[in-house]
Amino acid sequence: MSTRASTLTGRIMSAPSIIVLFLWMAVPLGMTIYFSFLRYNLLAPGTEEWIGTLNYEFFLTDPAFFASLANTLILVGSVLVITIVGGILLGLMLDQPIFGRGILRLLVIAPFFIMPTVNALVWKNLLMDPVSGMFAWLASLLGLPAIDWFTNAPLTSIIIMVAWQWLPFAVLILLTALQSLDRDQKEAAQMDGAGPLSIFFYITLPHLSRAITVVVLIETIFLLTVFAEIFVTTGGGPGLATTNIAFLVYTQALLQFDVGGASAGGIVAVILANIVAIFLIRLIGKNLDK
Amino acid sequence: MEKKQTPLSYLSFSAFAWVVGLLIFFPIFWMVLTSFKTELEAVSIPPSFISFDWTLENYAEVQERSNYFKFAMNSVILAVGSTLVGLVFAVTCAWAMAFNPTKRTKDALLWMLSTKMMPPVGVLVPIYLVFRDWGLLDTRFGLIMVLFLMNLPIMVWMLYTYFKEIPTDILEAARMDGATLPKEIIFVLLPMALPGIASTMLLNVILAWNEAFWTLNLTTSDAAPLTAFIASYSSPEGLFWAKLSAASTLAVAPILVIGWFSQKQLVRGLTFGAVK
Numbered sequence: 001m002s003t004r005a006s007t008l009t010g011r012i013m014s015a016p017s018i019i020v021l022f023l024w025m026a027v028p029l030g031m032t033i034y035f036s037f038l039r040y041n042l043l044a045p046g047t048e049e050w051i052g053t054l055n056y057e058f059f060l061t062d063p064a065f066f067a068s069l070a071n072t073l074i075l076v077g078s079v080l081v082i083t084i085v086g087g088i089l090l091g092l093m094l095d096q097p098i099f100g101r102g103i104l105r106l107l108v109i110a111p112f113f114i115m116p117t118v119n120a121l122v123w124k125n126l127l128m129d130p131v132s133g134m135f136a137w138l139a140s141l142l143g144l145p146a147i148d149w150f151t152n153a154p155l156t157s158i159i160i161m162v163a164w165q166w167l168p169f170a171v172l173i174l175l176t177a178l179q180s181l182d183r184d185q186k187e188a189a190q191m192d193g194a195g196p197l198s199i200f201f202y203i204t205l206p207h208l209s210r211a212i213t214v215v216v217l218i219e220t221i222f223l224l225t226v227f228a229e230i231f232v233t234t235g236g237g238p239g240l241a242t243t244n245i246a247f248l249v250y251t252q253a254l255l256q257f258d259v260g261g262a263s264a265g266g267i268v269a270v271i272l273a274n275i276v277a278i279f280l281i282r283l284i285g286k287n288l289d290k
Numbered sequence: 291m292e293k294k295q296t297p298l299s300y301l302s303f304s305a306f307a308w309v310v311g312l313l314i315f316f317p318i319f320w321m322v323l324t325s326f327k328t329e330l331e332a333v334s335i336p337p338s339f340i341s342f343d344w345t346l347e348n349y350a351e352v353q354e355r356s357n358y359f360k361f362a363m364n365s366v367i368l369a370v371g372s373t374l375v376g377l378v379f380a381v382t383c384a385w386a387m388a389f390n391p392t393k394r395t396k397d398a399l400l401w402m403l404s405t406k407m408m409p410p411v412g413v414l415v416p417i418y419l420v421f422r423d424w425g426l427l428d429t430r431f432g433l434i435m436v437l438f439l440m441n442l443p444i445m446v447w448m449l450y451t452y453f454k455e456i457p458t459d460i461l462e463a464a465r466m467d468g469a470t471l472p473k474e475i476i477f478v479l480l481p482m483a484l485p486g487i488a489s490t491m492l493l494n495v496i497l498a499w500n501e502a503f504w505t506l507n508l509t510t511s512d513a514a515p516l517t518a519f520i521a522s523y524s525s526p527e528g529l530f531w532a533k534l535s536a537a538s539t540l541a542v543a544p545i546l547v548i549g550w551f552s553q554k555q556l557v558r559g560l561t562f563g564a565v566k
Contacts, residue, residue, distance in 0.1 A: 009471065010390025017383035017446060018398060024439040025405040031416035090310070099304035106550050107315040113549035114318065116502040117520040118538040122321045124524075125531055132333035132531075134320065140335075164317070173565050176557045211565050218561065225409040228502035228517065232524040249411040254418065254507065263415050270412035277407035284562050285400050 029270070035263035042257035055264035064240055064248060065265075072244040072272075075159055076223045080216055082163040087170025087215065088208065092200075094171070095178045105175075112168035116228035123161045124150065124233045154234050154241045161229050166222075170215050177211035178204070217280035224273050245269045318542075325349070325535035332531040348536035358537060361519035365541075367430055368505075368515050369498040372437035373491050376445045379438075381487070384449035385475060389458060399450065402443040403562055410440075410503045421508055430513045433505065437498045444497070445490055448559045452486025453479070489555030492548050496556075499545050516541040 036055050040048045059065055094105055111119070127134045128149040136146035149157040181204065189199050225246040230236060236243035236251060243251070249269060253262030312319075323339070324332050331342045352358045387395045417436070418427075426432030456479065464478045480487065502517040509518050520541055523534045549556070557565055 007390060007392055010386040010392060010395075013382040013386035013390075014395075014398065017379045017442060018402070020379065020439060021402060021405050021442060025408055025413065028413035028416040028420070029408070032413055035415060090314075093307050093310065096303060096307070097300060098307045099301070100308070104307060104311045106553075107311045109549075109553055110315055110318055110546060113496060113500070113546050114542050115500045115517055115520065115538075115545070117506075117517050117524075118321075118542055119317075121520060121523055121534055122317055122538060125534065126320055126324055127317060132335055134337060137335050137337055164314075167314070169560070172553065172557055173561060177565055214561050214565055221407050221409075225411060225503070227411075228506060228521070231502075231506060232521045246409065246411045249414065250507070253415050259415050259419070266409075266412040266415060269409045273407055273409045273412075277404060280407070281400050281404055284403065285396065 032263045032266050032270075035259050036267050038260045038263075040259040040263075042259060051260070055260045056268075059261055059264045059268065064243065065245075065268075067240040068243045068245050068248040071155060071240070071242060072224060072246075074155060075162065075226060075244060076220055078159045079163045079166060079223055080219060082159075083166045083170040083219060084212060084215060086163075086167050087174045088212075090167070090171045091174035091178050092204075094175055109168035109172055111164050112166070112172070114165065116165065117232050119165050120161055120229040120232045123157070123164070128157060150234060151238065154238060158226070158229055158234070158242050161233075162223065162226055165229075166219055169219065173211050173215050174208060177208050181207050213283060214280075217276060217283065220276045221273060221280070224269070224276070245272070318546075321535045322539050323535075324532055325539045327532050327535075329530055329532045332535070348532045349540070352533050352537045352540070355533075356519070356522075356537075358519070358540065361514060361516050362540070364430065364513055365499055365515035365517075368433050368437055368513075369495045371430070371434040372441065372498045373494045375434060375438045376442050376494060377487070377491065379442060380445035380449050380490070381475075381480075383446050384453050385479065387446070387450050388453035388456075389461060399447065402446055406440075406443040414507065417504075418507065427508060428510045428512045428514070433508060433513055433515075436504045436508065437501060440501065440504070441494050441497050444559055444562075445494055447562045448490040448493065448555075449483070449486065451558060452483050452490070455486075456482050486555075489552050490559065492552040493556055493559040496545055496549055496552070 037050060037052060038048050039051045039054070090108060094101065094108065098104060114122075125133070130136050130146045130148040130151075133146075135149070139146050147153065185203060186199055189203055194202070224244075226244060227246050227250065230242050230244065230247050231250075234242040236247045245265065246269060249262050249265040252258045252265060256262075325348055326344045326346070327338070327342050328345055328347075331338055387399060421427045421432055424432075426435075460482070461474060461478060464474050469478065499515075500517070502521075505515050505517045506521060509515070516537075520534075520538060523530075523537065
């Protein structure tokens with residue numbers, strides 16, 4: 001149906017969105033790349049000069065970079081494992097007949113809608129505070145010493161908060177995928193004498209593989225840049241214990257005013273995210289053809 | 291599995307599932323409960339569950355001390371504003387891509403998606419400097435633009451998947467009857483796509499309301515929304531748990547309601563149609 005005229009209208013009408021997105025992403029990205037080759041500090045204006053790859057050399061050999069890279073990978077990896085395993089289990093659970101299932105499902109997905117700053121402060125204070133927090137009280141009931149979460153296990157604390165926030169996302173998507181599973185297939189397998197475990201590993205899990213891939217990819221993209229939870233609880237500390245790449249770039253740019261160094265860090269973050277993004281875009285692109 | 295189920299196993303499994311669900315929900319429940327306590331009771335050990343003096347004074351004080359409504363208003367303006375601006379751009383773009391596709395449409399869609407995958411820190415520095423130089427720091431206009439652009443790819447994608455489901459015959463019939471392009475979109479397409487547009491808007495409001503990278507970095511006070519307001523409670527002297535809980539409850543309540551209503555559409559929007 002696309003005549004030449006309608007093709008033209010189509011182009012004209014999709015152009016504004018494409019142009020503004022281009023200006024929003026490509027231009028600043030170009031500026032970031034340019035800045036990353038400059039000596040550029042906001043505290044010393046007028047001294048900008050081309051220094052080649054020096055910013056990258058500094059950023060990539062900075063011990064803070066390795067610490068924050070490790071923290072980023074641990075954070076992303078742990079949250080992925082928790083949310084995928086938890087998401088499958090909760091998805092299977094919510095796929096069963098349960099009294100009041102609709103309401104129960106609402107309760108389970110609620111954390112996803114909580115603002116990150118609220119999430120962080122509620123966990124840090126009401127739950128994890130070593131003196132008056134809920135966990136400290138539970139520990140005392142069991143006769144255990146209270147854990148000072150943010151001093152002794154800062155990264156673990158961040159992981160718990162972020163995982164709580166993202167678990168519902170995995171549940172929602174995996175549950176949607178589970179509900180599209182053909183019941184007949186399961187029943188046929190049951191009649192052939194397959195136990196629940198073999199049904200899970202040979203029918204359910206392969207059926208979920210696509211949805212799991214999508215969850216892994218999308219979560220990875222968001223988790224690589226976790227920011228607010230760190231910003232309001234630990235501020236990256238103690239030391240560098242909870243500094244991830246996103247937070248490191250933020251401290252360099254807006255706290256140390258080192259635009260050049262922060263830009264180099266930003267580009268490193270972009271490259272890391274792109275490694276994941278390529279796979280996700282391919283997967284979605286394939287789906288588009290169907 | 292279901293056919294062999296006994297009432298007993300149904301009930302015991304339900305009980306188990308509810309315990310799990312309530313545990314996951316507990317932090318939210320606890321936050322709401324704490325918001326009705328006095329500051330003293332909020333930090334008391336052992337914690338009190340029901341037997342405390344229920345009070346609304348935290349809600350009053352949050353408003354009095356910190357002008358809560360200013361921040362709430364900013365959140366509303368930013369979320370609604372960015373959604374409406376986004377809608378104008380996204381509806382036209384998605385319409386074009388769904389009904390007048392070219393060879394490049396698929397590439398354009400995927401390219402849009404790829405901009406969403408750029409970590410914001412990659413462009414934080416130039417955006418911050420441009421905002422500073424153009425006087426956009428801490429302005430609602432600047433933030434509406436940022437939030438609109440941030441969510442535009444998701445809006446286009448979601449609308450695209452909804453528009454694709456509308457039979458093209460109907461649009462062609464309207465065209466035969468002499469409907470002009472604007473009329474075709476406003477009177478034929480939009481009414482049919484209304485549910486899809488509504489859920490796109492809801493998802494966008496949720497994402498804009500909870501956005502906490504740009505709002506924290508580009509605002510200080512005038513344009514600061516609730517994300518930044520709550521973040522101000524992280525300073526040690528601001529640790530009043532009951533008031534923090536009251537402010538937090540107010541901040542998440544509207545989005546929780548919207549989110550619950552749009553949970554099904556959420557999957558489509560957040561997975562770019564990859565899981566239906």
